[in-house]
Amino acid sequence: MGRWAGRIVEVKIGATKAEGGSRDKVIVVGGETDLPLFGSKEDLPNPPIISMDIFDCKIPLPKVLKTPFIEVLEDPAEWAKLCVNKYGADMISLHLVSTDPNVLDRSPKEAAKTVEDVLQAVKVPLIIGGSGNPEKDPKVFEEVAKVTEGERCLLSSATLDVYKEIAAAALIYGHNVVAFTPVDVNLAKHLNRLLMNMGLPPDKIVMDPTAASLGYGHEYSFSVIERIRLGGLQGDRDLQMPILVGVTNAWGAREAWLKDPSLGPREYRGPIWEAVTGITYMLAGADILMMMHPIAVSLVKRVINNVFRGEKTSIKEVYEWLKEAM
Secondary structure (H helix, E strand, O other): OOOOOOOOOOEEEOOOHHHOOOOOOOEEEOOOOOOOOOOOOOOOOOOOEEEEEEEOOOOOOOHHHHHHHOOOOOOHHHHHHHHHHOOOOOEEEEEOHHHOOOOOOOOHHHHHHHHHHHHHHOOOOEEEEOOOOOOOHHHHHHHHHHHOOOOOOEEEEEOOOOOHHHHHHHHHHOOEEEEEOOOOHHHHHHHHHHHHHOOOOHHHEEEEOOOOOOOOOHHHHHHHHHHHHHHHHOOOHHHOOOEEEEHHHHHHOHHHHOOOHHHOOHHHHHHHHHHHHHHHHHHHOOOEEEEOOHHHHHHHHHHHHHHHHOOOOOHHHHHHHHHHHO
16 A cells, blocks of 8 residues: 555446457556555556547648558548557547538537447547537537447546536446546546536546646646646545546647757657657656657657566667667
């Protein structure tokens, strides 16, 4: 047992055939009784996991970020297979951007078909994200939750403005919910209470307190995430849920992809920017890292294995990781 009175609840994502789903494995996040780097393996039973982002339609991406996926950008199922089979994604985060009325305005049924295609293409658990449109997302999540009943997906996300319909869909069809709030501990507590008041248990909730990019408010987001984790460990039951961070937000920093020789080669600079963003949030207490660039994923996986699993990394590996990841 760690130094703290509290314990982060465990959330199971995905379901095997024996549990009524079709996944090859179940991801368990949470369960900590101490902070990263301070606790033993017993205090940190479930190392952070990486979920790779994919999208259901082409979206504007920096060249260095879209290059590894250039042949699959218009095929979410193939994109998911590439992330799992080649780049070792623990989970897939499917973002249904096309459903936004200001993008392609695809229907909830079309979105559900895309989700079904991805579920058939890979056997890892899914995070399913909407478009962020408050009028459309509840309809999309209701249909998607229905066709994925039994798969125990993670629906992303419920907000203070739109949470009732998403929580209801999760309760009816057996899914988990991401509680998204804008970098504020008290708002995170409030949304968790609202979800629990609807009957959603703590072990069905994952918090997303908003992850800013390195250099663009990163230190503020880091502090909020650390405060949330400390609050949970100190015994605040409204903050004892696992934490998800959108590490891919690192690419929102112009310095990550700007064509400027004085900043160094973009092929390495961008992935390192994403990796550093992910590693620091992980050390603040993040349980799920949503990432995108394969080099960044490879580096962060090495850190996870070293910090949480005790695997040793040789000096040769440190020098050669970039070459091996390309």
